[in-house]
Amino acid sequence: MEICIKIKDKVYYSLKEFASEMYLYPDEAFCVIKSQKFLKILYKCNEKMYNIIAELLQTPFQIDALVFKVSYILNPLMEIKHHHYVFKDFKALGAKILSFAPDVDIYLKDFLKYHLLSFYMEVTKYDVKEMLIYQKVKELEQEFLVNENRAYFKLGFLLEGSKSIVYNDKRFFSPKRLMAYAIQPVYITDFASSFLKSQYVLAWLSYLGYDKEISLFENYLNVIEVKEKKNDNIRKI
Amino acid sequence: MREEDKVLLFSEIFGVDTSLYVEKYIEELRSSDMFLKLCENIVLLRKKDCLRNRLIIEQFELIDFTKVKTMKDYFKLYAHICFLYDESENVAKINPLFYDKNIDKIEKLGEVNIEFDGRDITLNDMILDERYTMTYKIEAIKQIYLDYRREVKELLIIPFANIMGNQDVIKKDVSYRYKIYALLFVGILMNVIMIILPLFPSTLLRTLYSGQLDIPVIRYSFYSVLGTLAILDLALIMMFNVSLYKYRLFLRSYKVVSESYKIMDHIDKKCEDLYKIILKSINERKIIERKLQSVAFDYLEFKNVVYLIKISENYQSQSSKWRIPQYVIGMMIIFFMAFGVFSIVLLLQVGG
Numbered sequence: 348m349e350i351c352i353k354i355k356d357k358v359y360y361s362l363k364e365f366a367s368e369m370y371l372y373p374d375e376a377f378c379v380i381k382s383q384k385f386l387k388i389l390y391k392c393n394e395k396m397y398n399i400i401a402e403l404l405q406t407p408f409q410i411d412a413l414v415f416k417v418s419y420i421l422n423p424l425m426e427i428k429h430h431h432y433v434f435k436d437f438k439a440l441g442a443k444i445l446s447f448a449p450d451v452d453i454y455l456k457d458f459l460k461y462h463l464l465s466f467y468m469e470v471t472k473y474d475v476k477e478m479l480i481y482q483k484v485k486e487l488e489q490e491f492l493v494n495e496n497r498a499y500f501k502l503g504f505l506l507e508g509s510k511s512i513v514y515n516d517k518r519f520f521s522p523k524r525l526m527a528y529a530i531q532p533v534y535i536t537d538f539a540s541s542f543l544k545s546q547y548v549l550a551w552l553s554y555l556g557y558d559k560e561i562s563l564f565e566n567y568l569n570v571i572e573v574k575e576k577k578n579d580n581i582r583k584i
Numbered sequence: 585m586r587e588e589d590k591v592l593l594f595s596e597i598f599g600v601d602t603s604l605y606v607e608k609y610i611e612e613l614r615s616s617d618m619f620l621k622l623c624e625n626i627v628l629l630r631k632k633d634c635l636r637n638r639l640i641i642e643q644f645e646l647i648d649f650t651k652v653k654t655m656k657d658y659f660k661l662y663a664h665i666c667f668l669y670d671e672s673e674n675v676a677k678i679n680p681l682f683y684d685k686n687i688d689k690i691e692k693l694g695e696v697n698i699e700f701d702g703r704d705i706t707l708n709d710m711i712l713d714e715r716y717t718m719t720y721k722i723e724a725i726k727q728i729y730l731d732y733r734r735e736v737k738e739l740l741i742i743p744f745a746n747i748m749g750n751q752d753v754i755k756k757d758v759s760y761r762y763k764i765y766a767l768l769f770v771g772i773l774m775n776v777i778m779i780i781l782p783l784f785p786s787t788l789l790r791t792l793y794s795g796q797l798d799i800p801v802i803r804y805s806f807y808s809v810l811g812t813l814a815i816l817d818l819a820l821i822m823m824f825n826v827s828l829y830k831y832r833l834f835l836r837s838y839k840v841v842s843e844s845y846k847i848m849d850h851i852d853k854k855c856e857d858l859y860k861i862i863l864k865s866i867n868e869r870k871i872i873e874r875k876l877q878s879v880a881f882d883y884l885e886f887k888n889v890v891y892l893i894k895i896s897e898n899y900q901s902q903s904s905k906w907r908i909p910q911y912v913i914g915m916m917i918i919f920f921m922a923f924g925v926f927s928i929v930l931l932l933q934v935g936g
Contacts, residue, residue: 526595530602539587542594564594571585571663 350388352379362392366422370429373414380404380417396420411454412461419470427467430454437480440464441506445513448500449545456499459484459491464502480505500550512551514538522552592655602655609658610649618669625672632687634679635735640671674704679732680858682739683880693861693879694872698728707862708871721866729859736855743893744844771820771916774923778813788933802933805926812919819912854881 352359354375359365369376379385390397399420415429427434434440444455458464465484468474474481483505491498511520519525529538549561592602626644629637652658676690676697694708782793791797792806858879865872
């Protein structure tokens with residue numbers, strides 16, 4: 348069956364072709380996906396695909412996430428493509444996440460938020476090939492519900508596979524070195540402004556297995572903050 | 585807690601040397617409004633003796649800025665000061681039975697703060713809170729009341745019972761003081777003797793008092809008697825001035841012992857009345873308008889008991905304070921020696 352899908356000034360003549368470029372026009376692609384005309388054609392072409400996509404459309408969804416999932420249903424053999432980003436492998440995705448640190452990219456966050464990465468792994472059968480990484484990604488999806496940023500940066504470290512961290516264009520291999528650098532009077536204010544908010548450093552330490560130290564630190568914070576919760580005005584020094 | 589503080593605390597967990605910041609932070613904390621206000625609050629807390637205040641003061645006295653060497657120490661101290669500050673600011677968290685109108689800043693029983701379901705709220709708020717069942721409130725109040733009673737037991741009943749068991753010691757103490765005052769009486773008597781001495785029909789004595797006696801030995805010994813007596817009087821006045829007020833207080837408090845059963849009954853009745861008032865208000869869901877003064881222990885009686893307990897606790901030191909000072913004893917010995925010499929010289933002269 349001949350297909351012709353036109354988005355902006357581009358014309359696609361196959362579902363695979365359309366799927367491979369959906370990430371460039373997520374809103375327009377979504378309009379096409381939900382249109383009755385497209386669904387009818389899809390039903391005629393591939394009933395199985397149609398059923399999966401129809402089910403996705405019936406459950407609550409986010410447009411970018413839906414477009415991502417539909418694109419891999421239509422064409423599973425693609426690089427990782429999401430909202431204008433293309434990654435040739437997981438390492439590239441991890442490196443991209445860390446390259447923005449300590450800032451968080453809201454579109455890259457979707458990989459955990461809407462379980463896109465695990466979906467991709469399942470579609471490409473990566474969950475069977477690299478079961479350990481798949482399981483860790485699933486764990487991070489759960490952790491994301493508790494601490495979004497920490498889980499996000501942990502995903503970056505997990506995928507990139509690096510044991511070091513980059514801060515202020517300097518690479519650090521041990522937490523002690525990093526903290527000694529960060530508490531210098533010149534850097535401390537800047538470092539402190541994003542330290543807890545972004546969770547970049549804590550994610551790195553958690554990835555390295557310093558969870559005990561992190562929980563000790565969080566306990567200290569809780570104790571102090573509970574005790575200073577009252578009389579804010581007078582307490583500040 | 586500032587973001588920089590968190591970074592420093594975190595750094596220390598990883599063994600980073602943060603000593604560069606410790607001194608600066610300590611200075612900030614020492615001159616912070618919170619710490620200064622805490623010091624002011626402690627001065628006020630010292631004026632009222634109760635278990636809660638004792639505990640806060642005890643903890644405050646443990647604060648030692650010189651021991652802080654790391655940021656971890658600093659944050660422990662900081663948390664400790666925050667806690668003490670919050671506690672010391674909670675002026676309404678008092679035991680109503682120990683209410684003191686001169687110190688406590690609230691007036692009504694309903695304004696007293698209690699810890700209910702993990703929150704500090706007033707008795708009235710607890711009564712009006714409809715999220716909790718009556719049974720739950722009564723159970724909570726029962727526990728709070730037991731805490732109040734425990735404080736009464738520890739601060740009043742047990743020390744009072746100890747005093748009752750040591751009545752003999754107190755009696756001995758009282759009799760010892762009577763002996764001291766008897767000695768002082770002798771001093772006063774000597775003054776009287778010296779005044780009435782010229783009234784005796786003796787030419788020698790009258791010429792001596794008029795200063796016309798030509799016998800230098802008698803005259804000088806007489807002047808030395810007068811001189812030492814004047815200094816002895818001065819020493820007596822000083823001693824009386826210091827100890828008579830305390831002695832009177834002690835005697836007044838001592839009377840409390842003879843009314844011990846009445847006082848114990850009073851304490852029991854006050855405790856039970858307080859419990860009944862609160863229970864009634866919970867059952868009727870009405871706020872408590874009653875004044876704290878009416879549920880607290882009787883002021884004068886209570887002060888007497890507390891004073892008796894205090895002097896009993898410091899029995900040894902109090903005894904030594906009230907003993908006749910060394911200078912008074914010394915002056916009495918010198919006076920009696922001067923008087924003895926004068927009497928001998930006078931007798932020898934009359935005999936000659």
